Amino acid sequence: xxxxxxxxxxxxxxxxxxxAVEGRADTISYADAVTALAKxxxxxxxxxxxxxNLSGGRIQSxxxxxxxxxxxxxxxxxxxxxxxxxxxxxxxLAYSQVCKHDMAQYCNGVVGDGNILACLIETSRVDGRxxxxxxxxxxxx
Amino acid sequence: MFVxxxxxxxxxxxxxxxxxxSAQQINHNQLMGTLGRLEQGAPAVDVALLAEELAANxxxxxxxxxxxxNLSRLSQLVVEIDFENDSVAIEPGPYRTIGxxxxxxxxxxxxxxxxxVVGHTSSTGDAMHNLKLSQQRxxxxxxxxxxxxxxxxxxxxxxxxxxxxxxxxxxxxAADNRRVQLINLGLLR
Numbered sequence: 573x574x575x576x577x578x579x580x581x582x583x584x585x586x587x588x589x590x591x592a593v594e595g596r597a598d599t600i601s602y603a604d605a606v607t608a609l610a611k612x613x614x615x616x617x618x619x620x621x622x623x624x625n626l627s628g629g630r631i632q633s634x635x636x637x638x639x640x641x642x643x644x645x646x647x648x649x650x651x652x653x654x655x656x657x658x659x660x661x662x663x664x665l666a667y668s669q670v671c672k673h674d675m676a677q678y679c680n681g682v683v684g685d686g687n688i689l690a691c692l693i694e695t696s697r698v699d700g701r702x703x704x705x706x707x708x709x710x711x712x713x
Numbered sequence: 714m715f716v717x718x719x720x721x722x723x724x725x726x727x728x729x730x731x732x733x734x735s736a737q738q739i740n741h742n743q744l745m746g747t748l749g750r751l752e753q754g755a756p757a758v759d760v761a762l763l764a765e766e767l768a769a770n771x772x773x774x775x776x777x778x779x780x781x782x783n784l785s786r787l788s789q790l791v792v793e794i795d796f797e798n799d800s801v802a803i804e805p806g807p808y809r810t811i812g813x814x815x816x817x818x819x820x821x822x823x824x825x826x827x828x829x830v831v832g833h834t835s836s837t838g839d840a841m842h843n844l845k846l847s848q849q850r851x852x853x854x855x856x857x858x859x860x861x862x863x864x865x866x867x868x869x870x871x872x873x874x875x876x877x878x879x880x881x882x883x884x885x886x887a888a889d890n891r892r893v894q895l896i897n898l899g900l901l902r
Binding site for chain 1: 808
């Protein structure tokens, strides 16, 4: 019983670490995400999704509908690509909120989104670490 | 045809850049630099007027029309995006190009700008068919950018010019004219 509890605790710890790592995992660019999709699913898309476009989740639905015929590597890539794109979008949306304080403190008076970002990157030694991480996750370094 | 190579041509200010032959694989920074350069006194472009001029001149070309001439003074980029034959479905090969454009459009340096997405064809085939297909393809790219990559749709203006505005005016039948052009129209209002 004791042993079992220990292993449960171990599993929980692993799950916790995995979750923490997942939360901090580097996001990847949209370009890299869809490059993986083209590489692993290109043949299946051409074979099973002729005439289907990369918009409105259509490629995803098509590959899911044909899951039985689609290469397993494509199915797993599709899942990770979808997650990657979502993570990058979330990171980009989070940026202005997470960095709000740093913008006010270090870049007050700087005009223009691009200039504000450049200012934040320049002052990153004093920036809050969360803002720093948000810029990295958004892919704007 | 499944083309994995991504040939890209960056141009600023000129429709026909002398460096066209050295079309190259472009990276994120080049893309940002090319699309983000905003010249002083860049003309304001009315997309509705472009469409009007185009509709009134199908078959005759638009390069010398006043509103189309203005476009040549704006920051722009020409990319190759292959579609399935006579279809609006983008081949998997150029997904990367679309993704790179999305990365650039989401960057704070470009986030406030709106863009014209111009679909081109070569001079092969019927003018009206080319016009229609290029519009549908420009729409398809805009659709991919605004759904899969969450670029705000009010920043993108798709327009198909068919063979009316050849990229390589000296060789309108060349495959190099089957391109998509992104033009920075300036700040969102």
